[in-house]
Amino acid sequence: MFDKQVYISRRKRLLEQVREGVILLLGNSEASCNYPDNQYQFRQDSSFLYLFGLDKPDLAAVIDAESGEEWIFGDDVDIDDIIWMGPQPLIADQAATVGVANTAPFARLADCLKAAQDKGRKIHYLPPYRNHNKILLHKLLGIGFDEMKAGASVDLIKAVVALRLIKEPCEIEEIDKACNLGYAMHYAAMKMLRVGMVEQELVGVMEGVVKGAGPMISFPTILSQRGETLHNHNHAAVLTEGQLCVIDAGAEVPSHYCSDNTRTLPTGGKFTQKQKDIYEIVLTANDYAREAARPGVTYRDVHLGASKIIVQGLKNLGLVRGDVDEMVAAGVQGLFMPHGLGHNMGLDVHDMEDLGENYVGYDPDQTRAKQLGLGSLRMARKLVPGHVITDEPGIYFIPALIEKWKSEGHNAQFVNFDKLESYYTFGGIRLEDDLLITPAGARILGAKRLPITVEEIENTMYTD
Ligand code: GLY
């Protein structure tokens, strides 16, 4: 948790943008797994954490946007709770640590909101993504589940996005720490990977590194020899010689800031020439993106610049043919990289995705493309210092997608479908770093960049 002035200042800046009505912010509750008392690890809502810093379940906050009065609603523990959880600080004491003067039992939240509704005041709330909070909002505000998303306050969404998008120095310090933990997590896998291991063994090692230092991984680990499946969470395969293992994983530190890195490792410790040819294209696109990313440039243009590198590289290998600019305009790169170049990162690994991807990743004058790949770009905005983004180009050979384009004749003038058949068992390559936009350009977050060149990877693997 940061100093209380950090939270006071954030809420003050929030009220500079939301000037009328009542702001309701719901924290998260415990979520049951397979029976009520067996719960998933608790994860606080990130906007609640950002504005109120309290990392405990069953809290809600109300801010009167006109008077500035702030309340935390929550229940103090009783003796039954103390028997199971031990003594807990009083809600009033917790609220004081983040500069909130008023507290009340959770049951009083309904009265508070009803009084505001009776006066015809607007209640601003963020789009709920957990069923518990959807039910709560229904009970508190009488909103139907189908209207809940559309009824969320656009003013509040935009205000929270504007604040959270630009990371403060204290946040960057935490993200650097998360990236250092992410480094340790990936480095352990690079060192331990051996042909004959089951993928899950590496997942266990990586997640163990994180659990030893932080609360949790920042998203379910992706680790697979079938890296052409972009988010492959099946880790049952035995690693065999000559394959590529895509490892996309991240850590959270106790403050809940995240990291997200991807490396692609040759299972036997050495890349084949065919693998190297594709790897170097992805690495060039990754390096280009970091060098091109700077204030004033849109990340959409960086995505398109990286796409050009990918298409040019594939043309050099004879996998596509034609004018590179024409191919990029036609979206040929989507066949090989059907995802965006990156996303915002912070308290969420896909930062604020719950608030709406377009509010978070698009400037008001930008519209989201429909094309495969570009349409999945989660961060298109003009870059400014303080943005934290991922740089994650990839090239994948997805037989079902290639066959679909082939049967439809889609971009047939550009794609060498015959030659692509020899890549059907290739898999995929993705290389992901985390970047901070600075006044001068972009820097990789964390103290050190994970090994990434062919030489660095080969010198790291299969050595003690
Ligand atoms: N690293 C996982 C993702 O960005 O979706």
Ligand code: MN
């Ligand atoms: Mn990512």
